[in-house]
Amino acid sequence: MKSPPAPASAPATAVNPDIDSERRASTFDVEKLVNFWDGGAERTRLRRAVEHVINSDPVFSQENQYFWTPTERYEAAVKRAVHLRQKIKELGWTDDGPEVQFAFRILGSELAFGVHNMVFITTIMKLGTDAQIAKWVPLAKDYHIIGTYAQTELGHGTNLRALETTATFDASSQDFVLNTPKVSSIKWWPADLGRSASHAVVLAQLYTQGVCHRMHAFIVQIRSLLDHSTLPGISVGDIGPKLAFEQVDNGYLRMQNVHVPKENMLSRYSRVASDGSYIKQGSDRINYISMVFTRVGIMSGEILPALAKACVIAVRYSAVRRQSELKPGEKEAKILDYQTQQLKLLPQVATTFAFHLMGSSLEAFCKKVNLQIKTERDFSSLPELHALSAGMKALISATSTAGVETCRRACGGHGYSTLSGLPWLYCRVVASCTYEGENTVMLLQTARFLMKCLALVDSGQPLPQSVSYLSEPVSRYCSAKEKTDFFKPFLYTEAYKHRAQRLIKDSGDKLQSLLLSGFELYAAWNVTSVQLANTALAHCQYIVVKNFVEIMEGLKLEAGVQQVIKRLCDLHALTGILSNAGDFLYDGYITGKQLDLVTSSHLDLLALIRTDAVSIVDAFDYSDQQLNSAIGNYDGNAYQRLFEWAQKCPLNAKVNLAYEKYLKPRLQAAASKL
Template sequence: MEPLVSNRGSRPPVNPDIASEREAPTFPIEKLINLLDGGAARTRTRRAVEHLISCDAVFNKENIYFLTPTEQYEAAVKKAVHLRQKMKKLGWTDDGLEMQFALRALTENLAFGVHNGVFIPTITELGTDAQIAKWIPLAKDYQIIGTYAQTELGHGTHLRGLETTATFDTFSQDFILNTPKTSSIKWWPGDLGRSANHAVVLAQLYTQGMCHGMHAFIVQIRSLVDHSVLPGVKVGDIGPKMAFEHVDNGYLMLQNVHIPRENMLSRYSQVTSDGSYIKQGSDRINYISMVLTRVRIISKTIVPAFSKACVIAVRYSVVRRQSKLNAGEMEAKILDYLTQQQKLLPQLATAFAFHFMSSSLEAFCNQVNVQIKTKGDASLLPELHALSAGLKAITSETSSAGVEVCRRACGGHGYSMLSGLPSLYTWVVASCTYEGENTVMQLQTARLIKDAGIKLQSLLQSGVEQYIAWNSTSVQLAKAAVAHCHYILVKNFVETMEGLKFEPEIQQVIKMLCDLYALTGILDNAGDFLYDGFMTGKQLDLVTACQLDLLALVRKNAVSITDAFDYSDKQLNTAIGNYDGYVYERLYEWAQKAPTNAKVNHAYEKYLKSHFQLAQSKL
């Protein structure tokens, strides 16, 4: 590490305030790291990959907070292309551990996330063997860049309402695609604004005058020769966003765009030359790529961002000192204040709950996907859809709030982009809406839950129309879905903890975090437990007392627990949450790199100089 600005000759390599936190942890940190990674062998592979990434100058994140949006985009494209070249050179496979860990280290700063994470998987899942053989090698080698054009200006989560049409013409043997009105313009697809030359377009399929619902079509939108927009296509960038400036989210209009019949993804449904429609399997299968994407969002985006925020905030909180707990003593570490513990330590426990749940969800997702691909059996898909929808909602909602708690817990320095926390917040908060708005996701999970179902049935029997009855019960349904998902999370956490009976030291720390997560969930929803008669006021007092005891226990190991996520300083890219704990030195050093500190202040010359010079004669 480069030396920082002050006390360079005499300063120890690690700030004593954070070094003392790592003395004599009550558990072996390396074993907890292995647990989170899924085994010691996976830890070794991950670290080897991260070492290769960290030693490669192209992947350097230095000064990224000072780049313009265009510079961020160009840097992200450069890194994505370089990673593909490196992958081929080293013999890494797309579905291998090495690529998984490379993406873990780089995801937030890579272009082509939709291309790699949605475009390619959609073709793989919904395409025939011939379509996969044609398109996937081109896509994996970046000879084509694709996007996934589903969301429209007027429709997002309600896929049945999509207005884009694909009409089969028996004379030309083409599908003719149209976005017939303003509300049907495709809006938000990543990689579309500047990068993509192809798109998987979700459209309502029409043949022989009949609509067969939503289907996926591969559409070329830009020339492969000069990247110019093709006839009938209007495409561009949607403009500034809350964040994600390295992602070129775009819009797409299609006006009588012809594509060949073989460009409809046809593993489960086909259109013959005379326009006959042949369906193979359930309509639900067309939604598999969205479910897979939802699962990846949880495990690859939401959980890592949340856990990084916890690492940064906890480390900062043992270095930052403020006020005195006892007169005559030095200022206290802010994590020694119970209020700070109550802010941060339940977030840390929640990050662990989400990590273990995402691993279980990925395993279930793989099981369902194998059943569909090998046996054509989609019987478990509705359960996966409901579970992934509810968990996507609760993890993104809770993580967004949790990252914000972490940011605020770092005071003014948490507001600085250099802390890394604002970027993590905007990264995770976006997931509350993309790939399914959270309330809609909750309602997908909640269909016909008992109490809401009784009310729904009562309304229907009284003559209320079904859509009115559903809307009238939607608040209860959404709450029921959240409660159900919280139960699933606690249950999975307990099962994980119980599976560690041969690792008592690790089991002890996981039990502390599991208990803290479960009890915090009860306290956060105390009104519901009281209202439904599950607990009394005295029992809630006991829960509060237990939570406070757990905070004290977790506090002793807090830094060591965050170290178990094993994020490198380069991955965290923070000035206040580095392993060595030198917060103030790094903030000052990084601030010196701001381009504005080296540039002429034109505003001074244009608007202020004359005013200041007038004051010179009066002072």
């Protein structure tokens, strides 16, 4: 079948015959799968054009960056961000156009000012008045000001209602006075704050006329635009070393009686009159909208690419790494031929597809909700979007983190080398389990929404679309009689639906039972929280499988591509059943014998997908520059590149001071004895 053209970055060196044979054995047109992944052939063409611009520009080069210091990483990230802005203007790309979106996705967190672009500007766009948008957004887009989003505090993160930063309206001066009154209220973690930001959108509890109106957003200048010095009442700096993201200047912000002009409160949905009267013009939930949109954006822009890249690296490496004899007397086998290696990697590839499609659906839902709010001031879908994005963020970040680590381990010792690119990916993706909402808290927020919807079912009221299945009938037993039955999407989708329905109902029943026995609501919730978190997870897993099936069944692609996508859909669903077998066996919906059939079907899929494994990950279409992996390049020459890159290590060109100070005397003393 037709193989994709080598990425523009592919080296001129000969392709490793082991990986070349994989591509020659492909059963489908890889370019068609690339187009599907991108959302159409025109988007593929446009993305590649943007990649060419970036890959051919030395400012964006990642060469040798694994050897850089944190300061060098930070400075390079700032340089890239400023340079990209200049490129955007030179090339005439529009800020809301696909070229800019592709550019940011290609460069990812190799750019500084991620929070500035994704959150600071977005928050002003969502919560600011037209006048505020006109004033601040052009300045921010051209980097005449650098902004951050200061929400998380030392003592509080996900629980926004408990934030301790205050903004008190002073009617005499017609401004707000902001304070971080305790050590625990110091803003902590905002990216772009430590060394870069001149301004911050600060989330604070609004007080007027002695009344707290909960959290609101304020634009606060924190550094001088003339010399970058800290302004009066402000204490700001970098929080120090982290597990990863050395190029990001996460910072702290302490405020003592900082006066902010009245017009700096973002006031599209609420405002304060000159006498201190508070005027509400929308839903309280609107203050959470930036978090929701950011959460959806990072799933597609940061979390999923880490898993996709890890799959590319690990599958390609597994096609060229030979280890032990599979058949006695023959040469060492490709490790991808071992069923155990397939079990590690191929479900990760299937999950990448499932999450990619889910991310696209979430982005479409975001656009729909945003339009409803903007044109009709209709906030009715916001709770559903919040609950769905919270649960999906928890599921996708945790699963992707585990998946990247699985890929890293599957590459053996070379996967432990930073030069493989895998530790770099892992250290970045693991952070997503806590930023933009700690995962357990996110699941419990989704669970709270589910419990409210369960109450609607009992009262016969209509349900939001994502939970409408709670009022739908579902079969009591799985009808599978042979293993091929588990290749029927309706059958396994019904299994996921049954499981989610049962767990939601069981959680609701337990809560109700505890309340009837005398428990207060908070206590009943706490002792049910483990069950509730698992319930939210089951709900999200059902939505992902259902979404994959609906998209897959609506496709009209050529048979080879359609077959590959169908197999990946089946593999993702069956992997989830096996991983959560207890839930499916619990009430007899699936029997032990049927679970054996699932296992058999699952193993059959591994063998079928293995044939196309390299071509499937090729369809993710990452350039070698984006992968930045010595073992994951398109040409498959892993060993050569590892050796070449190791020789570039600066330590190899430096004098070994430890030798001079500590080892030399001992070694020289021993020389006469040998």
